[in-house]
Amino acid sequence: MINTLTDPPADSTAANALKVDLPSAKYSIFKRIWATYKNTPFKFKLGLAIIVFFVLLSVIGPFVAPYNPNANITSSAGVNLAPSATHLLGTDSTGEDVLSQVLIGTGPTILLGLITGVIATSFSVIVGLLAGYYGGIADEIISLFTNVFLVIPALPLLIVLVAFIQGGNITMALVLSVLGWPWGARVIRAQTMSLRNQDFVAAAKETGESSLRIMLVEILPKLVSIIASSFIFTVLYAIAASVGLMYLGLGDVNSITLGGMLFNASNQSAFILNEYWWYLPPGLIIAVFGMGLVLLNYGLDEIGNPRLRDASKRQKIGKRNIRPSDPTPVLALLNRQVGLFGRISKLPFEEEAGKNKSKKHSLYGRA
Amino acid sequence: MRFILRRLWFYVVAAFVAITINFIIPRLMPGNPLEAYLGKNQGSAVLTHSALCAIAEQLNTTYQHCGHKQPGIFVQYWDYLVNLAHLNLGVSATYDTTVAHEIALTLPWTAALVGFSTILAFALGTLIGIVAAWRRGGATDGSLPALSFFQGIPYFFLALLLQEIFTVHWHFLPSTGGDSTSVVVGMNWPFIASALEHSILPAATLVLASMAGWSVGMRNVMLTTISEEYVLAAQAKGLSTRRVVWTYAARNAILPNIAGFANALGLAVSGVLIMELVFSYPGIGNTLYQAVTGEDYPLLQGIFLVISLSVLAANFIADGVYVILDPRTRRRAAD
DSSP states (O other): OOOTTTSOOOSHHHHHHHOOOOHHHHSOHHHHHHHHHHHSOHHHHHHHHHHHHHHHHHHHHHHHOSSOTTOOOOSGGGTTOOSOSSSTTOBOTTOOBHHHHHHHHHHHHHHHHHHHHHHHHHHHHHHHHHHHHHOHHHHHHHHHHHHHHHHSOHHHHHHHHHHHSOOOHHHHHHHHHHHHSHHHHHHHHHHHHHHHTSHHHHHHHHTTOOHHHIIIIIIGGGGHHHHHHHHHHHHHHHHHHHHHHHHTTOSOTTSOOHHHHHHHHHHTTTTTTTOHHHHHHHHHHHHHHHHHHHHHHHHHHHHHOHHHHHHHSOOEETTEEOOTTOSOHHHHHHHHHHHHHOOOOOOHHHHHHHHGGGSOOOSSSOO | OHHHHHHHHHHHHHHHHHHHHHHHHHHHSSSOHHHHHHHHHOOTTTOOHHHHHHHHHHTTOOOGGGTOOOOOHHHHHHHHHHHHHTTOOOBOTTTSSBHHHHHHHHHHHHHHHHHHHHHHHHHHHHHHHHHHHHTTTSHHHHHHHHHHHHHHSOHHHHHHHHHIIIIIISOOSOOSSSSOTTSOSSSOHHHHHHHHHHHHHHHHHHHHHHHHHHHHHHHHHHHHHHTSHHHHHHHHTTOOHHHIIIIIIIHHHTHHHHHTHHHHHHHHHHHHHHHHHHHTOSSHHHHHHHHHHTTOHHHHHHHHHHHHHHHHHHHHHHHHHHHHHOHHHHHHHHO
C-alpha cells in the first residue's frame, strides 16, 4: 500500500497503478446523458419541464399574440364572447382578447417573481453567511430580527405598504423582497454555522485564507442546494403575494399581468356570470407554475437525500417493502436478478412470505 | 421551563417590535387621520371649530388650528404605549365605533376559522404523510405530487373555484357571508348551525391549500426516521406494526412539522385575509380591506397589531407543545 501523503508517486508505473477506471470513461456522451436523465428524480424533471414551458411561453408570447391586448372593441357584439375560432379563449367585458392577454401577461408575472427571488435571496445569502460565519452579538441581533419578521404575518404589512407606496410592478417587487428574505437568511445562517466548525474551514484558516475567501469559495458552494430551495420558495411566495395583492386592487392593476386579469375578471363578475374562459386561464397558469416550482423543490430534496430518492424505487420481498437501510438489501437484488433468468428456486424467506400472501399488507396488520 | 422562559423572552421582544412597527407605519404615510375621518363622514362643512377639535382629540391626532402642537416623536410613542396599555386603540373612521369594538366583533370569526382549519389540515396532512411514508411507492405516496397543485394555487383562486362549483353551479352551500340573515347572533343552535354551514367552503379552501405542505414534510422526515436503527430494532423485537409506526417512527418524525408551525400559521393567516373577501366572510380580513380602502388609520393599526399578537400567541403555544414532545429541548436548557 502506497501512502500517498508521504510517498508521492515518483514514476509513471506507480501513477498507473493508482489510476482507477472511472465508469464515465467507458461510456459515450449520449449514454451518460441518458443515465443522468434516468437517475434524475421524476418530480425534478416534471417541475423543470413545467417551468421551462411557461418561461418559453412568456418569452415568445408577445410575438405570437393574435390581437392587441388593449384593443377594446366598443361594439357590444365583441364583448364577453365565449371561446371560438376567432377568439380561442374568448373576450372579456371590454372586448379584449383573453388569449392575447394571457400570452402577454404571463411574462411580467413570472418576471416579478424572479426579480423578487433574486433580490431577496441575494440579501438572505449575504445576511445568513455573515451572521452564521462571524457569530457573536451581530448574529444575535440579526437572528432575533429574522425570527421576529418570520412570526409577524407578512400580508397585512404588505397590504398596508403596497396601498400607500403607490407604484408599478418594480415597486411591488421591492416591497415583496423587503419582507421575503428572513426565511432564507435563517436557513442559510443555520447551515453556515454548522459548516463553520468543520475541519475544512479550520484547514482553510490554517493556510491563511481570508475570511471573505473562506465564505465565498469554501462555504458558499456547499450551500447551493439550500439557496436554490430558498430561491424557489421566494419566487412562489412573490407570485402568490403579488397576484393576491392585485386581486385586492392594490398595485398596478391596469398593467397586463395575470393578477390584473383576475382582478378585472372578479370586478366584472366573471365568476358569477360563469365566464370561465376569462378567469380560468390566468388562475390555472399561476397554479400550474407554482406546482412546477414546488415539484422542482421536491426533486432537489430527493437529489440531496438518498433516502428520499430510493423511496420512489420500491423494492419488495413478498409483500413487504424493503427499506434502503435494511441489513439485507442483497436479497432484494437477488430477487430482481432471478427475475431476469427465470425463477430458479424459492429462497427460504420467500416461502415464509408466500404464506402471508393472501393477507393484505395493511398499516395496522403485522407486516 | 428554562426553554419556555427563553422563548417567552423572545416573544416579548417580537411583540415589542410589532408594536413599534405599528407605531411607525402610519407616520410614514401621506395624509392625516382627521382628513380621512372628515372625508369619510362628509360633515366637515357643518362642523364647528370646537367640534372639529373634539374629533381630533378623539382620534388621537393633532390639528394645528386648534392650537395643538405636534409633540416630539418620543412623547407620541409613550402616549401610544400608554393608550395601548389601556386597550385604547382609538376610533374607527369607517365604522364610527371604537377600534377595539370593531375588532372584538370580527376577530372571533377569523380566529375560529383559522384555528379549526389549520389544526384539521395539520392532522390530515400529517396522517397522509405517515401513510405515504410507511407504504412508500404505494398509491398514497404516488398521489402526493398531485397534491402540490394545491400548494401552488393562490388561496383566493381556490376559494373562487370552490365557490363557483358549489354555489353557482350546484347551489349546494351558501356562497357568501358568515351566517344567514334570519338568525340571531349568539349561543343558539340556529345561529351555530348557520355559521357552520357558511364556514364549510372557507375551511375547505384552507385545508386543501395547506394540507399538501404538511403531508410532504411529514413523509420526507418519516422516510428518514424509518431508516433509523431503533425502528428496525422495534420491528425485530416483534412489536406490532401499529406500535412501530405510531410510537416509534411517527412520534419522532412529527417534531420538524411542529417546529414549522410558525411559518405555516403566518401563511395561513395571510391567505385567509384575502380569502375572506371572496366569501364576504365577516372576519378581520374584510375589515382590514375596508380600513385600507377607507384610509382608516386607527382601524388599520389596531387590526395589524391584533393579528400580529394573535400569531405570536399561537406560536408560543406551538413552542410549548414542542417542549412537551421533545425532551431534548428541556435537557439542553437545563445544562
